[in-house]
Amino acid sequence: MKRSPSHPQxxxxxxxxxxxxxxLAALATSCLALAHGDVTPQAVDTRDLxxxxxxxxxxxxxxxxxxxxxxxxxxxxxxCARCHGIEAVSGGIAPxxxxxxxxxxxxxxxxxxxxxxxxxxxxxxATVRKGRTRNGAVYMPPFEGTLSQEAxxxxxxxxxxxREKPL
Numbered sequence: 001m002k003r004s005p006s007h008p009q010x011x012x013x014x015x016x017x018x019x020x021x022x023x024l025a026a027l028a029t030s031c032l033a034l035a036h037g038d039v040t041p042q043a044v045d046t047r048d049l050x051x052x053x054x055x056x057x058x059x060x061x062x063x064x065x066x067x068x069x070x071x072x073x074x075x076x077x078x079x080c081a082r083c084h085g086i087e088a089v090s091g092g093i094a095p096x097x098x099x100x101x102x103x104x105x106x107x108x109x110x111x112x113x114x115x116x117x118x119x120x121x122x123x124x125x126a127t128v129r130k131g132r133t134r135n136g137a138v139y140m141p142p143f144e145g146t147l148s149q150e151a152x153x154x155x156x157x158x159x160x161x162x163r164e165k166p167l
Contacts, residue, residue: 041143042078044151046071052149056129059121062150062157072158075151079143088162094140098162100124105163121156128152 048067062068076088083094090096100123104116129152131142143152 041146042075044071044075044078044147044154046148046150046154049150049154052153056125056149057153059118060153060156060160062153063160065157068154068157069161071151072154072156075147076155076158079147080155083140088159097159098164100159100163102164124156124159125152128155 049062049065049071052061062072076084077086080097081087084097085091085094088097101117101120104113104120107113107116127140128147129142129144131138132140147155
């Protein structure tokens with residue numbers, strides 16, 4: 001039996017689809033707004049962490065530092081979650097950061113694992129500091145000059161606790 005387009009169940013389904021589309025559009029718009037500078041990054045209080053100075057560190061100096069993880073959790077939620085997802089679980093708009101260094105966890109050789117982790121620290125720092133632009137479109141805004149080195153490494157420390165495959 002074929003229902004008419006004005007059937008109550010069809011109208012309810014259509015409303016749900018429209019609401020879902022509006023929600024997706026709002027989420028995408030919030031990410032685009034951030035990428036285009038329309039959203040103000042939130043300050044991160046890092047005074048409880050050892051200060052790192054002017055020279056950028058090549059590797060995460062706060063790895064497994066509980067204070068850094070706590071500060072990084074808050075910093076991530078305020079500055080990164082709108083695109084990368086709550087608890088680093090992406091909704092598909094931006095990369096799932098739990099997978100950032102997954103391949104390092106499967107390496108048995110300690111030297112190769114250390115090199116892999118260092119390479120991922122380099123990638124993370126370059127991406128977050130300079131942002132990502134492709135064909136003139138901003139995929140991730142640069143955070144250098146907005147968030148301190150301490151804040152960025154604290155965020156990385158938090159992300160290391162969210163890995164899919166522990167090291």
